[in-house]
Amino acid sequence: MIPPGAFLLVAAVLFALGVLAFFIKKDLLTQFMAVEVMLNAGNLALLAMAKASGLAAGQVIVLFVITVAAAEAVIGLAIIVLIFRQRRTIRTDELKDLRG
Amino acid sequence: MARYFWLIPLLPGASALVLLLLGPKLSRRWVSWQACLTVFLSLALSVMGFVHLIRAGHGAGGLAKTLLPWIASGSFSSAISFVFDELAAVMALVVTGVGLLIHVYSIGYMADEKAYSRYFAFLNLFTFFMLVLVLASDIVLMFVGWEGVGLCSYLLIGFWFERPAASKAGMKAFVVNRIGDAAFIVGVLFLLVNVGSSSFAAINAAPAAGLLGPGLVTLVAILLFVGATGKSAQIPLYVWLPDAMEGPTPVSALIHAATMVTAGVYMVCRLDGLFSASPAASSVVAWVGGLTAVFAATIALVQNDIKRVLAYSTISQIGYMFLGCGVGAYAAGMFHLVTHAFFKSLLFLAAGSVIHALGGEQDMRKMGGLKKLLPTTFPVFLVGALAISGVPFLSGFFSKDAILAGAFAGGHYALYALGLSGAVLTAFYMFRLVYMMFYGGSRATHHAGTAPHVHESPSVMTVPLVILAVFSALAGFAGLPVLLGEKANWLGRFLEAVLEPAAHHLVASTEVGLILAATAAALAGIALAFVFYRRRPDLPDRTVRAFPGIHRLLVGKYYVDEAYDAVVVRPLVIGAEKVYSRFDLGVIDGALDGSAAAAAAAGKGLNVLQSGLVRDYALAFLIGAVLFLGALLL
Numbered sequence: 114m115i116p117p118g119a120f121l122l123v124a125a126v127l128f129a130l131g132v133l134a135f136f137i138k139k140d141l142l143t144q145f146m147a148v149e150v151m152l153n154a155g156n157l158a159l160l161a162m163a164k165a166s167g168l169a170a171g172q173v174i175v176l177f178v179i180t181v182a183a184a185e186a187v188i189g190l191a192i193i194v195l196i197f198r199q200r201r202t203i204r205t206d207e208l209k210d211l212r213g
Numbered sequence: 214m215a216r217y218f219w220l221i222p223l224l225p226g227a228s229a230l231v232l233l234l235l236g237p238k239l240s241r242r243w244v245s246w247q248a249c250l251t252v253f254l255s256l257a258l259s260v261m262g263f264v265h266l267i268r269a270g271h272g273a274g275g276l277a278k279t280l281l282p283w284i285a286s287g288s289f290s291s292a293i294s295f296v297f298d299e300l301a302a303v304m305a306l307v308v309t310g311v312g313l314l315i316h317v318y319s320i321g322y323m324a325d326e327k328a329y330s331r332y333f334a335f336l337n338l339f340t341f342f343m344l345v346l347v348l349a350s351d352i353v354l355m356f357v358g359w360e361g362v363g364l365c366s367y368l369l370i371g372f373w374f375e376r377p378a379a380s381k382a383g384m385k386a387f388v389v390n391r392i393g394d395a396a397f398i399v400g401v402l403f404l405l406v407n408v409g410s411s412s413f414a415a416i417n418a419a420p421a422a423g424l425l426g427p428g429l430v431t432l433v434a435i436l437l438f439v440g441a442t443g444k445s446a447q448i449p450l451y452v453w454l455p456d457a458m459e460g461p462t463p464v465s466a467l468i469h470a471a472t473m474v475t476a477g478v479y480m481v482c483r484l485d486g487l488f489s490a491s492p493a494a495s496s497v498v499a500w501v502g503g504l505t506a507v508f509a510a511t512i513a514l515v516q517n518d519i520k521r522v523l524a525y526s527t528i529s530q531i532g533y534m535f536l537g538c539g540v541g542a543y544a545a546g547m548f549h550l551v552t553h554a555f556f557k558s559l560l561f562l563a564a565g566s567v568i569h570a571l572g573g574e575q576d577m578r579k580m581g582g583l584k585k586l587l588p589t590t591f592p593v594f595l596v597g598a599l600a601i602s603g604v605p606f607l608s609g610f611f612s613k614d615a616i617l618a619g620a621f622a623g624g625h626y627a628l629y630a631l632g633l634s635g636a637v638l639t640a641f642y643m644f645r646l647v648y649m650m651f652y653g654g655s656r657a658t659h660h661a662g663t664a665p666h667v668h669e670s671p672s673v674m675t676v677p678l679v680i681l682a683v684f685s686a687l688a689g690f691a692g693l694p695v696l697l698g699e700k701a702n703w704l705g706r707f708l709e710a711v712l713e714p715a716a717h718h719l720v721a722s723t724e725v726g727l728i729l730a731a732t733a734a735a736l737a738g739i740a741l742a743f744v745f746y747r748r749r750p751d752l753p754d755r756t757v758r759a760f761p762g763i764h765r766l767l768v769g770k771y772y773v774d775e776a777y778d779a780v781v782v783r784p785l786v787i788g789a790e791k792v793y794s795r796f797d798l799g800v801i802d803g804a805l806d807g808s809a810a811a812a813a814a815a816g817k818g819l820n821v822l823q824s825g826l827v828r829d830y831a832l833a834f835l836i837g838a839v840l841f842l843g844a845l846l847l
Contacts, residue, residue: 132835135831136828136832144827205827205828208825208827209824209825209826210825211825212825
C-alpha cells in the first residue's frame with residue numbers, strides 16, 4: 114500500500130517541473146504542454162486526497178477535469194495553429210503586441 | 214350661475230393653452246374671437262357673481278369653491294381654492310372689464326403683427342394669472358398668480374425681443390420684481406410658521422388672536438409690502454416700470470397701468486387686518502406711497518416720450534393708492550384703483566391710437582395739432598386727462614378726494630400736503646401732454662407721419678376708447694363723498710363687508726374745504742400748463758434756464774438708475790465675473806482638469822507592467838500564488 118503522501122510528493126514534483134518548463138521554454142507549443150503537466154499534477158493531487166479520505170467525489174471531479182482539459186487542449190492547439198499561420202512563429206518573446 | 218364663478222380664471226387659461234399649442238395654425242379671425250370671447254365670458258360670470266353679492270346683501274359672505282387639494286405637509290395645507298367676495302368681485306370686474314376692452318383694442322393695434330397668436334396667448338395667460346391672484350383664497354395660491362403675472366409681464370415687455378431695448382427692459386422688470394418677491398416669500402414663510410395657515414381669513418385674524426406679536430406683525434407686513442413695491446413699482450423698486458413701456462401699448466395699458474401693477478394695492482387690501490394691526494407698517498406704506506406719488510410726478514414733468522409720462526404717472530397714482538391704504542382708508546385705495554384702471558388704460562390706449570396714427574412716433578415734441586386730425590382720440594384723451602387731474606365730477610376727482618380726506622381725517626397732515634402737491638403736478642404734466650400733442654401747429658418732422666398720412670384709428674380701437682371714456686367720467690359716482698349722505702359712498706359700503714372701515718370721519722365743513730382745495734389744486738395745475746404750453750411757449754425754456762440744476766436732475770430721473778447701476782448692478786456683475794474667473798475656472802474646472810490629468814499620469818506609470826510578454830504575466834501569477842499560499846500556511 115503506497116501512502117497518500119507519496120502520491121502528493123509525485124504531484125508536487127510534477128507541478129514544479131511544469132512550472133519550470135513553462136518559464137524555461139520559449140515556444141508556445143512546449144509551454145502549452147507544460148501547462149498540461151501542471152494540470153495533471155493537480156489531478157493527481159486531487160486523486161491522492163480522494164483516496165485518503167475515501168470519498169468518491171474527488172475521483173468524479175478528476176473525470177470532469179479530464180473532459181474539460183480535452184476540450185481546452187483542442188481550442189488551445191487550434192489557437193496555436195492559427196497564430197503560426199498568421200505570424201509564421203510561435204515564439205512567445207516575439208508575440209508581444211499587447212504591450213502597454 | 215354665480216356658483217360657477219371659479220370658471221372666471223379658467224376660461225382665459227384654457228384659451229391661452231389652446232393658443233400656445235395651436236396658435237400659429239389658427240386663423241387670425243379665430244384667434245381674435247377665441248381670445249376676446251373667453252374674456253367676455255369671464256366678465257359675464259364676474260357680473261353675475263357681483264349681482265349675486267349685491268342681492269345677498271351685507272355680511273352674507275362671499276362665494277367659495279375648493280377645486281383641488283394642493284399641498285399637504287405636516288400641519289400645513291393649502292388647496293387650490295377660490296373665493297369671490299366683495300373685494301375680489303370689484304377687482305375681478307376691473308380685470309375682466311378693462312381686460313376685455315384691451316383685448317378688443319389689440320385686434321386693431323396688433324393687426325399687422327406677425328406673432329399675432331403669440332400675443333393673444335400671452336394676453337390670455339396674463340388674464341388667467343391675474344384672476345388667480347384676485348380670486349385666490351390663500352396667500353400661497355395668490356403668490357402663484359403673483360409670479361404668473363410677473364412672467365407674463367416679462368414675456369409681453371419683451372414681446373418684440375428682436376429689439377435689444379425690449380428684451381433688456383423685460384429682463385430688468387423680471388429681476389427687479391425678483392428682489393421684491395424674495396422679501397414677499399420670506400414674509401409668507403413667517404406667516405406659515407407662526408399662523409399655521411395660509412388662508413387670508415386666518416392671517417387677518419392672527420394679530421388679534423395673539424399668534425403674531427406686535428414686532429412680528431410689523432416685520433411680516435413690511436416684508437410683504439417690499440414685495441408690493443416691486444410689483445406695484447413704488448420707491449425703491451419702481452425703476453422697471455418706465456422701461457416696461459418697450460412693450461406693445463395695449464400691454465402697457467392692461468398690465469402696466471390697470472391691473473398687474475395694482476396687485477400690490479390689492480394684496481395690502483386683502484391683508485388689511487394684518488396691516489392695520491401694525492401702525493408702524495401702515496405708516497411705512499403711507500409714506501412710501503405719498504413720497505412715490507410726488508417723486509414720480511416730478512419726473513413726469515420733463516419726460517418727452519408720451520408713454521413714459523404715463524408710466525411715471527402710473528407710479529405716482531399707485532402711490533396715492535398706497536397712501537390711502539396706509540392711512541387706513543382701504544376702501545378709498547380700492548376706489549382709486551378702480552377709477553385709475555379706467556382712466557389710465559384709457560390714456561394709454563388713446564396714446565396708442567396717437568402712436569398708431571403717427572406711424573410709431575412717441576416723442577411729444579414731434580406732435581402737435583392733432584386735435585382736428587384725430588376726432589375720436591382727442592376727446593377721449595381729454596376726458597382721461599381731466600379725470601386723472603381730479604377735475605370735479607369726473608372719476609379721479611372723487612377717488613383722489615377720498616384718499617386725501619382719509620389722510621386728513623387720520624391726522625396725517627404732512628401726507629395730505631404731499632398728496633395735494635402731487636395733485637397739482639399731476640394736472641400740470643397731464644395737460645402739458647394734452648397741449649403738446651393735440652394743440653398748436655404740427656411739429657412733425659418729415660420722417661414721422663406728416664399731416665396728410667395721419668389717420669384716425671379703426672373702430673375696433675376707438676369703440677373701446679369711448680367705452681372707457683364713459684367709465685372714466687362716471688365711475689366716480691360709485692363712491693360719492695359721505696357729505697352727500699350716509700349711502701352716497703356706495704362702493705365704500707359695499708367693500709366694508711371685507712375691508713376695515715375707515716377709522717375717522719370728517720365733519721361736513723372740513724370735507725367741503727378739502728374738496729375745494731383738491732379742485733383748486735387740479736385747476737391750478739391745468740392753468741399752469743395752459744400758461745406754459747399755450748400762452749407763453751417761451752416760458753418752459755426760460756424756466757429751464759432759470760433752474761438748470763433741477764431740470765438736469767429731473768431729466769436724469771434723479772439718477773436713480775445710475776445709482777442702482779453703480780451700487781448694485783456693477784458690483785454684482787464684477788463680483789460674478791470674479792467668481793467666474795476664480796472659482797468656476799480655478800476651482801471647479803481646475804478640479805476636473807486635475808482629476809483627468811491624474812488618471813492619465815497613473816495610466817502612464819502603470820503601463821510598464823503591460824510588457825506584452827506571456828512569461829511576465831505568468832511570473833506575476835506565480836509570485837501571487839506563492840504569496841497567497843505562504844500567507845495561508847503561515
